[in-house]
Amino acid sequence: MMLEPLRFPTIVAAALFVAAFAQSSNNETTTPEQRLNGKRTLSVGMVVFPGWQPMDVYGPIDILYMMSSWGKYKMTFSVIAQEVGNVPSMPPPHRHQPGAPVSDWGHVISSQIHATHTFANAPALDVLFVPGGMGTRLVDSSNNTEIEQFIVKRYPRLDYLISICTGAVFLAKAGVLNGKRATTNKATYNWVTQGHGENIKWEPNARWTVDANIWTSSGVTAGLDATYALMKHIYGPEEVDKVMALIEYAPHTDPTWDPFAVFHKVCWF
Template sequence: MLFSKPPLTLLTLLLTTADLTLSTSSPSPSQLSNRSKKFSIGIVLFPGFEPLDVIGPFEILQSVSAYYPQTISFIASQTGPITSRCPPHVMVPGQPPVNLDHLISVSLTATHTFATAPPLDILLIPGGMGNMVLVENNDTSIESFINSRYKSLSYLLSVCTGSVSLARSGVLKNKKATTNKSFWGWVTQFGNNVKWVPAARWTQDGKIWTSSGVAAGMDMTYAFLSKVYGRVGVVDNVMNAIEYAPHTDPKWDPFSVVWDVPGADPKRSLESCVKPVGF
């Protein structure tokens, strides 16, 4: 097929449509200030991270950064490629470790170690089967990093079972949080006095945001960026440009019923109000 002119790239589409709704926005003074602030973002990686936990939020962040300045660091115990393939680990208590060498995977490059990471405004902790390996090996490097940076962070986010690291670090004490509903029983055994919310798609308690499983990280990221920058304009246009309709009710995750999470309401509809934002 021949084109008379080059097709629009996603970035070109964003650049040519973002101003269409900006004039109708009413950002708060803090949101206006945030639009010119260069946020330093860190995303933690570990062997066995869940790819969409990282790439989903990153897709939205990358598009928004075309307008609002950001920097990104990928942080791990060592620099270089970090695989999403989970190391061998015990999946069923009393059974031998399961070898997942046959699992297809992707590697992302860690740009910094926990020791060399730059000052951060926003820190995101993904989940993944690798969380189990870290717990099994009593590896607390992520928890130590969270504690070393917590006071200086403006925001701390977790996706899926990434909330395990937040719980183990102690920062969730007396705070609301949620996690992947299929791993609810495993995750919620960690932490002291955590207010686990069984039916939440995502939670916010102060500067801590946590989401349900995997794809829910994109829903949380949309809500988070709407809070930071204002929803109408760039953030809404980004979601429609990537053609993702987010869940917009933080208090309802239908998968809490699917996975029979204690405290979830089984009488609620499994349908969610999901539609393009702004319509």
């Protein structure tokens, strides 16, 4: 009976361990499917066009960059545009709204990303990111349908399609959001949600949405949170949580967290 005094704390410790494990296994442990995903090479594409929003594109890129370096995951990455070459984040001169004067955006500070592929020669893709930005309205109003045609053509073979910010316009116009839940930038919510797509269940109060294999995020930095959630969905939490610690980002993990819906007076009543 020498060991008797140890029993109670041992049982408590074991119970606590089991309770903690059960808690974390709700959604925080890696499933066998996620482990298999970790062994394949993920082919990721990012659409760009003149007037791409810098962080719509580079928030997700930073997470992918870290998942492919300090994380243990194999990825390929294609930046896809009308032509191979540099694409500026400065939008070309255009009317911001029909009837408005043509704005010259030459005062906007700009940078250029190198597009590695065209819509015609992009490789087979598992995940396609579609960002938004100030150039979205120009692509929309100029009847340039290349991006939505690319989405229509590629969606059937994608594992995941994800829009950031006003990139949801391209998904809506491609028809892939019809009958589905989706969200977008709250500052331009009315423009995006009126006249694009059919029977889309637009969420006025969401950091991001998931419906089947289509993810849509709210404005700009919401892309960080949606990408975090998507990486966790694909691979499990282990590496992406380490990546968050390395990039020192505390992600918003509640998809209904959306103070900007209130700020921009986007309401559902």
